[in-house]
Amino acid sequence: MTMAETAAGTSTPLLELRQVSCRFGARPDLAARIAIALGAAKPFPIIHALDEVDLTIRKGEVLGLVGESGCGKSTLGRIAAGILPPSVGQVFWKGEDRATLRGSRQRDADLEAQMIFQNPMAALNPRMTVEKLVAEAPSIHGLIKGSTSSYVDDYLTKAGFDPAMKKRLPHQFSGGQRARVNIARALAVQPDFLVCDESVAALDVSIQAQILNLFMDLREQLDLTYLFVSHDLGVVEHISDRVAIMYLGRVIEEAPVAEIFSRPNHPYTQQLLAEVPRIRPGKRRFAAMKGELPSPLNPPKGCHFHPRCPHAHDRCRIEVPQKREIAPGHVSACHLNDKQAV
Amino acid sequence: MTEDPLLKIRDLSVAFRTSLGAAEAVSGVDLDLADGEVLGLVGESGSGKSVAMKAIMGLLPPRAETTGAVHFRGRDLLQASEREMRRLRGGRIAMVFQDPMMTLNPVLRIGTQMTEALHAHERMSSAAARERARDALGLVGIPSPEERLDAYPHQFSGGMRQRVAIAIALLHRPDLIIADEPTTALDVTIQAQIISEFQKLTEDQGTAVIWITHDLAIVSGLADRIAVMYGGRIVETGNIEDVLVAPKHPYTHGLIRSVPSQNSRGHRLAQIPGVTPSLARMPEGCAFRTRCERATEACTARPGRFGDVLTYHRCFHPHEEALV
Numbered sequence: 001m002t003m004a005e006t007a008a009g010t011s012t013p014l015l016e017l018r019q020v021s022c023r024f025g026a027r028p029d030l031a032a033r034i035a036i037a038l039g040a041a042k043p044f045p046i047i048h049a050l051d052e053v054d055l056t057i058r059k060g061e062v063l064g065l066v067g068e069s070g071c072g073k074s075t076l077g078r079i080a081a082g083i084l085p086p087s088v089g090q091v092f093w094k095g096e097d098r099a100t101l102r103g104s105r106q107r108d109a110d111l112e113a114q115m116i117f118q119n120p121m122a123a124l125n126p127r128m129t130v131e132k133l134v135a136e137a138p139s140i141h142g143l144i145k146g147s148t149s150s151y152v153d154d155y156l157t158k159a160g161f162d163p164a165m166k167k168r169l170p171h172q173f174s175g176g177q178r179a180r181v182n183i184a185r186a187l188a189v190q191p192d193f194l195v196c197d198e199s200v201a202a203l204d205v206s207i208q209a210q211i212l213n214l215f216m217d218l219r220e221q222l223d224l225t226y227l228f229v230s231h232d233l234g235v236v237e238h239i240s241d242r243v244a245i246m247y248l249g250r251v252i253e254e255a256p257v258a259e260i261f262s263r264p265n266h267p268y269t270q271q272l273l274a275e276v277p278r279i280r281p282g283k284r285r286f287a288a289m290k291g292e293l294p295s296p297l298n299p300p301k302g303c304h305f306h307p308r309c310p311h312a313h314d315r316c317r318i319e320v321p322q323k324r325e326i327a328p329g330h331v332s333a334c335h336l337n338d339k340q341a342v
Numbered sequence: 343m344t345e346d347p348l349l350k351i352r353d354l355s356v357a358f359r360t361s362l363g364a365a366e367a368v369s370g371v372d373l374d375l376a377d378g379e380v381l382g383l384v385g386e387s388g389s390g391k392s393v394a395m396k397a398i399m400g401l402l403p404p405r406a407e408t409t410g411a412v413h414f415r416g417r418d419l420l421q422a423s424e425r426e427m428r429r430l431r432g433g434r435i436a437m438v439f440q441d442p443m444m445t446l447n448p449v450l451r452i453g454t455q456m457t458e459a460l461h462a463h464e465r466m467s468s469a470a471a472r473e474r475a476r477d478a479l480g481l482v483g484i485p486s487p488e489e490r491l492d493a494y495p496h497q498f499s500g501g502m503r504q505r506v507a508i509a510i511a512l513l514h515r516p517d518l519i520i521a522d523e524p525t526t527a528l529d530v531t532i533q534a535q536i537i538s539e540f541q542k543l544t545e546d547q548g549t550a551v552i553w554i555t556h557d558l559a560i561v562s563g564l565a566d567r568i569a570v571m572y573g574g575r576i577v578e579t580g581n582i583e584d585v586l587v588a589p590k591h592p593y594t595h596g597l598i599r600s601v602p603s604q605n606s607r608g609h610r611l612a613q614i615p616g617v618t619p620s621l622a623r624m625p626e627g628c629a630f631r632t633r634c635e636r637a638t639e640a641c642t643a644r645p646g647r648f649g650d651v652l653t654y655h656r657c658f659h660p661h662e663e664a665l666v
Contacts, residue, residue, distance in 0.1 A: 068529040174617055175387075204386035204618070205556060209600035209611040216610065231529060234559070238602030238611070261604060275530045277559030279601060281583035284563040286538040289531045292499055 012095035014193060014225050015057040015080055015113070020089035022050040022075050047296045049075040051249040052089070054323070057193075062219070062226040064240030064257070066233060066272070068293050072249045074118075074197055077229045081115040081195040111141060114191040118198040120178035124170040130156070130181050131166040138188045152188070158221070159184035160214050176207035183214065187222070195227045200235060212239060233276040237261055242329075245269045248296060248304040254323075255330035265332040268305045303335065311336055346416060348517060348550050349375040349398075354410035356390075356397050356574075358621075364407075365621040367393045369574040371410070374651050377517065378548040382561030382582065384597075385571035388618055391554050394571070395520050399437060400427045415517070433463045436511035440523040442503035445510075446495040452479075452506055453491030459510055478509040482539050501532035508540060515547055522554045537564060558601060562586055567652070570594045573619065573629030580653040590660035593630045598665060628657070 025046035028036060035041035049072045057063050057080070067073045078084040079091060082098060091098040093109045101109050117123040124133055134152045138144050144151045153163040161180040170178055179199065186194060196215070200208045212235065218224055230236050236243060236257075243260045245253045245268065253266040264270045271289045291308040294300055300307055306316040313335070321333040356368040368390040375381055385391040397408050398419060412419040414435065419427070431437075439445050447455055456475035460466060466474075472491065479487035482505040495503055504524060511519055521540070525533040537560065544551050555561055561568055562582065569579040570593065578591040589595045599612035616633040619625060627644050631637040636659040645656040 068531060176617060205558070205597060206386060206600050206614040207617065209602070209613040212602060213610050213613055233530065234602045237604055238606050257607065272531065275534045277530070277557060278603060279559050279562045279586055279598060281562055281586045283566070286534045286541060286563065289534065292501060292532065293529075 013056045013092075014059045014094060015055075015227075016092040017053055017055040017076075017079065017086075018090045018092065020050055020053045020055075020076075020079060020086040020091065021048070022072070022079060022084070023048055023087045045297050048249050048299055049296060050079070050086070051299075053249075053251050055080075055244060055251060055254075057225060057227060059192075059225055060223065061241045062228055062239055064236035064243040065227060065229045065246060066231065066236050066243060067246035069231065070248075070293050070296060071246045072296070073229050073231075073246050076246070077115065077195045077197045077227060080227050081113045081193075082110055083115060107141070111189045112191050113193045113195065114186040114189060115195040115197060116182050116186050116199045118201060120175060120182050120202065121170060123182055124178060124185075126170055129167050129169055130161075130173075133170070133181060134166075134185050134188050137185070138190075141189060143189060155184045155188045156181075158187060158218065160210070174207075175203055176210065179203060179207075179211050180214070183211075183218075187218070191224070193225045193227070195229065197229045198231070199228075201230065201232065208235070215239065233273065234278070237276070245272065248293060248299055250304060250333070251323075252305070252334070253330075253332045255327070255332075259327065259330050263327070263330075265326055265330065265337070266305075266334045267309050267311055267336070269332075303333075347374040348377045348379075348415065349373070350411075350413040351398070352411045352413075354394060354397060354412060355408070356393050356402065357407045357409075359405055359407070360622065362622045366624070367406075367574050367621055368397065371576050372647060372651050372654075373569060373576065373579070375518070375550055375552065378544075378550055379567065380544070380551045380553065380565045382565035382568045383552055383554045383571065384556065384558060384561055384568060386556055386618055388621070389571040390574035391571045392522055393574075395437075395522060395552065395554060399431060399435065399520065400424075429463070432459060432511075432516075433514050434516055435518045435520065436514070436516040438504075438507050438511050438519060438521040438524045440526055442500070442507040443495065445507050446503060448495055451492050451494055452498075456491070456506075456510055456513065459513055463514055474513065475509075478513055479506070481512070481543065482506070482509045483535070484509070501528055501535060504528065504536055505539065508536070508543070512543055512547070512549075516549060518550045518552070519544065520552045520554070523556070524553075525560070526555070526557070533560075558586070558598060570597070573624055574621070575629060575656060576654075577630065577657070578655040580649075580655075584653070586665075588661070588664035590655040590662075591630075591657045592634045592636050592659070592661065594655075595661050595665070 023046050026044050028044050032041060036043050053076060065073050079086050098109060131152050134155055135148050139148060152166060156163045156166060159180045161184055200211050203211060228239055240257045243257050244251050247268050253269045261273060264273050274287060302318050303316040303321050306312040315335050321335045323331045323333045324337050325331050326337055351371055351373040354368060354371040357364045357366045371394055383391050396402050398412050408420055453472060453475055457471040460471040460474055476487045476491055479490060484490055484502060484505055525536050553564060565582050568582045568585050569576050572593045578585060578594045589598055596614040600614060602611060614633055625632050627642040631641040640658045645658055647654045647656060
């Protein structure tokens, strides 16, 4: 973007989510509302995908977002990328409330945050050539000054994709190459911020290493900020500066990467990190966390983790634990921290 | 090792006839497996690991040409009649697949599917079969197994479904279980649960396991031995600790170094250049030579087996030193 915004963002965070909640569910019509009020029908089920999440992303950092499937990490990624509006709460982009932006400011904010999706094939229109896929968004938004062809070549090269193959269709490429096309397409609108939703999950180990290296190179070249959503703890540990752990719609712990892997505080984080797959010769017992993620239709009261937590006490079943800073930059939401403080 | 291993594979090759000519998906696989041993079969997609295992089970389509020998308890499975194979499959050799939703019939209750598997191999009363099925569900850690027998697959979560699939595989106390990426579709925590159940059960029953995966980290804690496949060939096999500490083949070497870990934080990952060649365009000689930095003129010839059947590699220029 040619907007004069470079001065901003030195102290204001790039993206800030304040008390963001997101709920999915059918809205009852009038007849249904009356039936529910009279007790003749059950209320419609509502999925609490996100529950009062606060999250801050500073310019230039890589924030890793970790959690089990169904914990709401993709929903959070979509809200961060601006694809999905929150049900409740505010999203601040470079210090401005995204909901209040209008016109060209809104368009700029939308372009500055881009998302790279999990399934590289599903994200590409199978009937468009690579060239068209990459050129589509920037030409609509008038970002291309000069020839489209060289603009596309430039971004394909940045993503490590040979521009000589740009006339081909997505199905003619391997998973790794498709991932590169998706990256080129996201980069082509010149974003500041990329949300990578499980972007390397579908790739083979040797290809995954290539793409992870590409992400790191691009970060330096283009001064990018990342929200890296993944269930793969090894990948997150490798790429992130800071890590946020999610459990059933809430961010329960947040800390710099070295801190969280060496001193996890929340019992869930401790158990989760014990499962980090590492290449460690020698047979070992796989210690298993009990139970599964509860349904987001009917989350447990109090701390969401209490049914699986070995340290759960009465307070955990009633009261939602508040986040507390337990070390510089290390925030955790667990009642045990209050106990230790007393 | 005893003289007669449980499974003895010699020069197993599988070729598919295609319009582009024969594509050799598996080529010259030699492998031994002893009773109760856990082998990790590691490779990327298209390396031929699943095809090789399906060839053992006789599950490949007729257009696949399988050659070589697969001896299971001394009997060559490739020569066995279909009738004999049906007795072995699900009885002495069981398989667990990646996606339990594909293994389970969506319109039958779990109990029906389990007793069906029992009746296929043993004569027993319905009540006895139901009891065995219930015990098997309890064994894999499914709560209130009696009621769950009457549930349908869609009423289970992914992890629970995989437990059911494992329970079915274990029904007849097989000698060998082939597990084809059984935890790939699951969350880390659920994955750990499944592996821990699997470990307990197979150890108790002395079952040999071939665990097919692309994840070196899982194999490192689970297996006794490892076999690494690339381009349809086993490029390296041996004791798990030896291979992970001092991999000889450049592919194994590169694979281990490309896994992100705590030590790689902030650094570039070591990457293997290029992509896996397609089966139809496999380079002559060593399949890995086009991506290998140690490749020389010699590699255009096909590397033989360097070492005995339990510990070997296929490389003219192996790494000698251990990984740091």
